[in-house]
Amino acid sequence: MQMVEEQRLPHAIMLCGPMGSGKMALTLAFASYLLGDGPMLKNFGHPDLHFSFPVIKPTGTSSDHKMISDDFIREWHEMLAEGPYFTMDQWLSHMRAANQQAQIGAGESDSLIRKLSLKSSQGGYKVCIMWLPERMNGECANKILKLLEEPPQQTVFLLVCEEPEHLIDTIYSRVQRIDLKRIDxxxxxxxxxxxxxxxxxxxxxxxxxxxxxxxxxxxxxKADSESRQFLDMFVMLMRLAYQRNIKELKNWAETVAGFGREKQKRLLGYFLRMVRENFMYNFHRPELNYMTREEENFSKNFARFINEANVIDLSETLQKAQRDIGQNANAKIVFFDLALNMIVLLLRK
Structure with missing residues (x-):
């Protein structure tokens, strides 16, 4: 607000911070301030407010059609109506995605250039909110770069970013970055x-x-929270690995392989956290642990299996699985290999 009052508002601002730190909430509030907080902003349907976000290409879509945000704008507004805190997985669910990964493609940059070339309908700012610009493909990024280099008059770009290191350097250098810290x-x-x-x-x-x-x-x-499901999958993996039950471990791997890629990566992140928590639990220092009651109840008997002899290899094995999933490796092979490695690693003392 101070930048606006002092007439030194940059044409492109990038808000960075961890998931759940309030980036989108702050961005929407700032956009509303720039556009005048009128009744048209009640459902974020203001004619001078434009959204850009990653989308999927639904099965059956013509190969000639370049997907753009407007193809899913109704679903986007429905999600915003639920609140400004959401994840990529929630967005994929709103788009009814299967195993597709969402991205911002070349069609989106052409659409934005066309929209932002028009004059403001209200005579003030035009605001473009881009969620997760790091998911732009190369062709789109190069076109957006030109738009940022020569922005239309009275246009402000607000980028909401979680992984700025994945942005191309030329875009990164043309925005003013503001970092939001985690909430206390x-x-x-x-x-x-x-x-x-x-x-x-x-x-x-x-x-x-x-x-x-x-x-x-x-x-x-939430009673059916993802973390509870992940805990069940972690407990099942460790018990089956300890029992050396190869047949059931194969079934476990096939079940996890049925999750979407984003969910698989979060599952592995949860497993990494549980390895750390169980290792620290052995030191009997409650202030060092960050577990729910359900997690702690399991750790009371399981923590002794995570020790100095295997904790590093366990972590590296899980990190390797994360990288493989991120690179679109065959999920059944990745998770079955992970399960077999757990048998060996849990025996180390």
Whole structure:
């Protein structure tokens, strides 16, 4: 706001920060401020507010059609109506994606150039909010670069980014970066008690696990939360590996292979966290652990299997699986190989 009042507003701002830190909430609030907070902004349907975001190409779409954000604008507005905190997986669910990965393609840059070349309908700013610009493909990135180098008059680009290191350097150098820090655990704990009615002890556990993400904190409160599913898959993997039950480990790998790629990567991230938590649990220092009651109940008996002899190799094995999944390796092979490695690693003492 101060930049606007002092008439030194840059034409492109990139808000960076971890998931759940409030980047989109702040971006929407700033866009509303620039556009005048009128009634047209109630459902973010203002004619001078444009959105750009990763999309999938649904099965059966013509090969000639270049997907753009407008193809899913109704689903986007439905998600925004639920709140400004959301994940890529939630967005994929709104688009009814199967195993497709969403990206911002060349058609999107052509669409933005066409829209932003028009004059502002209200005589003020035109605002373009781009969610996850790091998912632009090469052709789109080069066209967006030209748009950022020679922006239309009175146009402001607001980029909401989680992995700025994946942006091409030329785009990165043409935006003003603002970093948002993780939300303090105390602030999340206080909000959970005051807004959600949690007991202080439960709120403290959830806040510590959330790691500065309000989105993660809300997810933990759901009875069918993803974390509970991931815990079940982790417990099953470790028990089957300890029993050396190859047949059931193969079934386990096939089940996980049925998840979408993004979910598989989050699952492996959760497994990495559980390896760390179980290793630290052996030191009997509660302040070093960040676990739910369910996770801690499992760790009471399991933690002794994670020790100095295997903790590094366990972590590296999981990280390798993450890289392989990120590079579109065959998921059944990756997870069955992971399961077999667990048999060997859990025997080390």
């Amino acid at each position: 655990d105390e602030a999340i704990e206080r909000a959970l008690v005051e807004r959600r009615g949690l007991e202080p002890d439960t709120a403290q556990r959830v806040a510590r696990i959330a790691g500065g993400s309000w989105l993660k904190a809300i997810e933990e409160l």
